[in-house]
Amino acid sequence: DQQVKQNSPSLSVQEGRISILNCDYTNSMFDYFLWYKKYPAEGPTFLISISSIKDKNEDGRFTVFLNKSAKHLSLHIVPSQPGDSAVYFCAASGGGNEKLTFGTGTRLTIIP
Amino acid sequence: EAGVVQSPRYKIIEKKQPVAFWCNPISGHNTLYWYRQNLGQGPELLIRYENEEAVDDSQLPKDRFSAERLKGVDSTLKIQPAELGDSAVYLCASSPDRRGRAWETQYFGPGTRLLVL
Secondary structure (H helix, E strand, O other), X not given: OOOEEOOOOEEEEXXXXXXXXXXXXXXXXXXXXXXXXXXXXXXXEEEEEEEOOOOEEEEOOEEEEEEOOOOEEEEEEOOOOHHHOEEEEEEEXXXXXXXXXXXXXXXXXXXX | OOOOEEXXXXXXXXXXXXXXXXXXXXXXXXEEEEEEEOOOXXXXXXXXXXXXXXXXXXXOOOOOEEEEOHHHOOEEEEEOOOOHHHOEEEEEEEEOOOOOOOXXXXXXXXXXXXXXX
16 A cells, blocks of 8 residues: 555656656655655655645745645755756655655656 | 765675675764665665664564664664565665654665565
């Protein structure tokens, strides 16, 4: 049972435009959400997070939006840069479980 | 500052053989995690240590997997015997934070890619 889903395995975006990566979850007990970025042959690195008490969190070019009623979160990158090309994982935690549940990842390619 | 170090980076073995992975966390990091990432999937936690104590090993298949973190620093993850389905990337991560939800301060190593033939 995949509790965190990233339905788009890949996404291509023109440099300078907005990249929008989506993530859906099924467990209503999740209350903390994170995005990780992963380059080839490297481990994931933390990018940005959001608590369920908020619906938006911004850090520079990265903004995460949370829609609790829809059990949906999205990561916006604007403007997109070639260095943003990577695999992006969303992850969730909550319900007294200290474990992170990861999605399957979306490969983002920024086209120069 | 050196990151999380893992070795080997790649390992190819035949099924039923044993295999071991080694992790050296970032200096001073008390919490250490082992994850398994299957092809096309996100990482899944196998075990979490706080110092030398395994505080969450509920996802570790204990019939064939074992882990240890002697002296609360380096850690090894062992599989014996390996099965075809164990082919995956094994990631080690560490954090200076003892809180269970120390996600933002969790640093991952590059992983060990295991192929079982």
